[in-house]
Amino acid sequence: MEILNAKRKSAINVPTRVRFAPYTVLRRLILYVTVISFSLLFAAPLIWMISTSLKTDPQVYHVPPIWIPNPIRLANYPEALSIRPFGIFTLNTLRYALTSTVGAVMSAAVVAYGFSRLQWPGRNVLFFLCLATMMIPFQVRMVPLYITFKNLDWLNSYKPLIIPAFLGIPYYIFLLRQFFLTIPQELSDAARVDGANELNILLRIILPLAKPALAVVGLLQFMAAWDNFLGPLIYLSNESLFPIALGLRQLRSDSVEALMWPYMMAASTMTILPVVVLFFFVQRTFVEGISITGIKG
Amino acid sequence: MGVATNRKFWAPRQQRELLKGLLFVSPWLLGFAGFTVYPILASLYYSLTQYDILRPPRFIGLANYHQLFFQDEVFRFVLYNTLYLVVIGVPAGVVTAFMVASLLNNEMKLRPLFRTLFFVPALVPAVAAAEVWRWVYNTNFGVVNSLLKWGGMSIIPFLSSPDLAKPSLILIHMWAQGTAIVIFLAALQDVPRSLYDAALVDGANLWHRFWNVTIPMCTPTILFVALTSMINMFQYFTIGWLLTEGGPNQSTEFYGIYLYRNAFLFFKMGYASALSWILFLIIVAFTILIFRASQRRVYYAGDGES
């Protein structure tokens, strides 16, 4: 327990800083200039997006480019979002992202427990297989999976996208297993002596300790679901079922080629907003979680 | 942990343990059997057939593979483009992420803000990222070319030139490195202070410390990020499909795009399956290659735990 806390503290609080007295001021200046210019570079496309989303048509095609629109045209947002039922798209995506996140976290936790906290013959062979499946490109499984889902009568629903998440995604299993391995075995042993069964140990001891790691898995899956384009593209045909990624694509086909850039950018901004808000809330837990899961080696 | 035992395999206690273990991993086993083993075996079978999913598959032996290697002119482009993307794009992404993480690892004010700024691009869904970059790269009114035109210079045909299209897509990839940055940041924070202090005593300058302490201590993380990035890069699809659809002049006809085209536009599921199997083998080969090459260089801090 002590080891764990120490490790965690080091991850959060202690940056690697080397004192270098004579050049300190100059060094700090260089550092800030570099970081600020780099971050501006990274943010520029998104600033350009938001800026365009607030422009009137003449501003869009103005040379040289305008960064701060004046006047600001907020109406682009309601107008863009009413071309297609973006409310429904957003709700569809949220439903898909939330359920698949719950499924991915739950299943990865249970399976990772089996692969890390229990000793049983064949465990390592199966775990190796599990890791190996990460190398199989989605495209290999795409066609037969499609046919399987067709036979199961799952097409045109979210089942093909959600149910597999409940059956354990190897990458997340790997992450959680790495973390579970760092939890001292004595904790489980003590609980076993007290008569707890394995499920109890998982729920009462391991999971409470693993919250940041679970958050990482949750956020990664949420992002993956929010981002998923190929899956919905293949499995869903009705517009009323579309996630926001396909909705944005629909909007693009409406606004064929270059028309309505402010609308496209307004809709893109709205697509990004929910995930950014989510990240804002969980970012510390996320960074913390990454530093305690096994990702870094 | 994981030590092979010579005890009797079917001892009652072990049997119980086996059952318990299998019970816990059963969700994955179910998914593995249903959504992995079966599809890849089916895909292997389809790759030996001509199949348009409208009519039953027709067995044609190795004809798809033969066509792939000896007749399909496009396939060579596809291999070249994909390898270009992997060989240049993956290192470019990893280096970018590591540099940014190293920057962020310094003590500074507003670190959470900067961290968010660097991370947000990774949150942008591929479809939205494609739209944003289509607009940034626009040759007339995009932010770069609009400025160039205004300054009386010739434009940069980012996505319209066969030479620039791949680099332009790689730039988008380098931009969306947020997850890798956060992973590297976590690794960097775990490098023991004592090592830097020791290096300082030895008179190592900033660059030496970075090269001889920071990088070696982070090699397992670098390997992990590079591997997952490589596996994903081989399957590159969405942004390429939305932005260039394989053009100009096939310069962005990547593996995932060509596969999709064959399966869902040409109705050639059998051929697409053959393509996907070759892709699988290429990924396995690259993974082994990277593991081999990195064996001597990766430093695992003294625990034999995992």
Place this chain on the structure above:
Amino acid sequence: MSHDRMTRREFLRWSVVGAGSIGIAACMAAPPAALPSAETTGQNDEPDKASTQLVWWHGWGGPSGLAAMTAIEDAFNTGDHSFQIERVHVDEMNQKILVAIAGGTPPDIGVCCAQYAQLYSRNAVVPLDDYIDASIVIKRDAFVQGLFESMQWLGKTYGVPAIEAGPRYGIMYNNALIAEAGLEAANFPTTWDEMYEWHVALSKFDSAGNVSTIGFDPRDGTSRNGPATNIPQFWAINYGLDAWDSETLTFHYDRQEYVEALATIKRFYDYVGVEQMESLRSSTGTWVNTPSAQFPAGILATLNIGYYGPGELAINAPDKEFGVAWVPVPEARSGIKMQSVGGIPAYIPVGSKDPDRAFEFIEFLTTDAVQTPVFEATGWLGGRKEWYDPDLPRYAGRDVLRWYLQSVNEADEMWACPVIPIQAFVEDQREKTYAAVIFGEKTPEQAAIDMHTACTEELRNEFPDLVTE
């Protein structure tokens, strides 16, 4: 322990997220139930009700296209029919309809935007001959010649021309740009050599060498398309080459005519610079259905476009004036006026709940009750001959459109639309062949041979029982 503090803070943060998600979840529980989505109609309704609602997919979007489709849906559902129609707009229709037919969840009726020939040749849509023979609404000879032929495969008819059909070719020009370059519309080029001279005269560059106006783009509008069941391949037929022989089911891309056509395309690109031309087009857009596309925006001087061109330009470039002329032809075919009428089929996918009623809806789609509102919203003509009379009152004052209608009667050559069972592959090859030539990667000779070989081999692989040698 520090651990406990951490948990509490986390707990707070997560509960905010959690509360938010519950709120959102609560919101989304309501709307989908209220929506008449296909999911609910297909499964939850009582059986008798479900059988009286047919699902119709169309691929057209855009404000005017959607307005037209909605008008059709309303006209049908308010009329006296034994069933209702549920209209669904489907993007990426081709892939979706394949997947839906294979998956056994097809719509009952489909219109537009699929690889029709591939569906016909794979028995994925219902043959309509018996329905058409029994129909009093649909008589084959009431439709423009060639349309029904483009919806047939091996003697069976799989589609009925509906909603959009009409002449595909006519070169429209921007009056102001032509006058500015000192050219006269009366002397509009009739051969590609003359057209090239106009291209040189009309193209303009800024001081840094960036192109600002293009004379003619061989890969915009209907020059780019085909070979498809609704439009032939312009650069083959313009040189007099029927590249697909529907009798022997063979390709003729190895002919000299095709090599010359490819060389002509390249010539137009070489003058401006291929990357310059591709850049301008990709940054502005193609066709005429958006104001910012290169032709309506006034940075492309001439464009080969179908009969819908004038109508859409009236909306998207109301401040500009345009004329129209016969498309130029190669020197050797000088004086020949060429045209083609292509159309979109309405079809019934295999697996449709009720093909009889689906056909009733298709009949409805060919009537004036549909075509009139469609024409008003989009300018589309449909397949019936009676709509092609230039003297109809509804065309009064629309001189360019009347030129298109007249051209059907005046053309020396009327080209049919080919039905190629590997259509998507051939179109992809066309795109790759043009690109390889204009980017200078292959000579026209090599590109033509390669395309011929690729298409021939593909057909042999995909339809071995059709190919006899």
